[in-house]
Amino acid sequence: MSMSVSIESPRVKPAPRRGVNWEKWGWLYMRASGVLLVVLIFGHLFVNLYAGEGVSALDFGFVAGKWASPFWQWYDFALLWLALIHGSNGMRTIINDYTTVPIGGTRLRRLFTPHYIFKTLLVGSTIVLLVLGTLVIFTFDPCPSGAPADLLPTFCAARS
Numbered sequence: 001m002s003m004s005v006s007i008e009s010p011r012v013k014p015a016p017r018r019g020v021n022w023e024k025w026g027w028l029y030m031r032a033s034g035v036l037l038v039v040l041i042f043g044h045l046f047v048n049l050y051a052g053e054g055v056s057a058l059d060f061g062f063v064a065g066k067w068a069s070p071f072w073q074w075y076d077f078a079l080l081w082l083a084l085i086h087g088s089n090g091m092r093t094i095i096n097d098y099t100t101v102p103i104g105g106t107r108l109r110r111l112f113t114p115h116y117i118f119k120t121l122l123v124g125s126t127i128v129l130l131v132l133g134t135l136v137i138f139t140f141d142p143c144p145s146g147a148p149a150d151l152l153p154t155f156c157a158a159r160s
C-alpha cells in the first residue's frame with residue numbers, strides 16, 4: 001500500500017512586477033559580500049593571529065598601532081559594515097522562515113507580533129552597532145589629552 005504525503009507549498013512573496021526587486025538585490029548582496037568577507041576575514045586572522053609574533057602580540061598597544069593607520073581603519077570599517085549587514089540580512093531570512101507575517105488587525109496590533117518585534121530589534125541593534133563601531137574605529141585615541149598619566153599606556157608621550 002502506498003501513502004502520499006502532501007507538503008504545503010511555501011508562502012513565497014512574489015517578486016514585484018515593477019519597481020526594485022529588493023529580494024533579488026538582497027540575495028546578490030549575500031553572494032558578493034560573502035566573497036569579500038572570505039578575503040577580509042582571512043586577512044584579519046592572518047595579520048592578528050599569525051604574522052609577526054602572532055597571537056601573543058595582541059594587546060591594547062597592538063590595536064592602537066593598527067588604528068593609527070588609515071589603511072587598517074578602512075579595512076576594519078569595510079569588515080564591520082559588510083559582515084554586520086550580511087549577518088543582519090541573513091537573520092532577516094531566518095525571521096521570515098520561522099515567523100508568520102501577521103494579517104488583519106490594526107497596524108499597531110500587527111507591530112506587536114513576533115515577526116515585527118524581531119525585525120524591529122534586528123534593525124535597531126544593527127544600526128546601533130554600525131554607528132558605535134564606526135565611531136570607535138575613527139575616534140579611537142590611545143593617549144587622550146588631559147587623562148591622568150598613571151591611567152595612560154606606557155607608550156604615550158604624556159607618560160614619559
Ligand code: HEM
Nearest residue numbers: 030031034035037038041083084086087089090091093094
Ligand atoms: C567567510 C565569509 C562568509 C561567506 C562566504 C558567507 C556566505 C554566505 C552565503 C552565500 C549566504 C546565503 C545562504 C543562502 O542564501 O542559502 C549566507 C548566509 C548567512 N550568513 Fe554568511 N558568509 C560569511 C560570513 C558570515 C558572517 C561573518 C556572518 C555573521 C556576522 C554571517 C551570517 C550569515 C547568516 C545569519 C546567514 C543566513 C543563514 C540562513 O539563511 O539560514 N556570515 N552566508
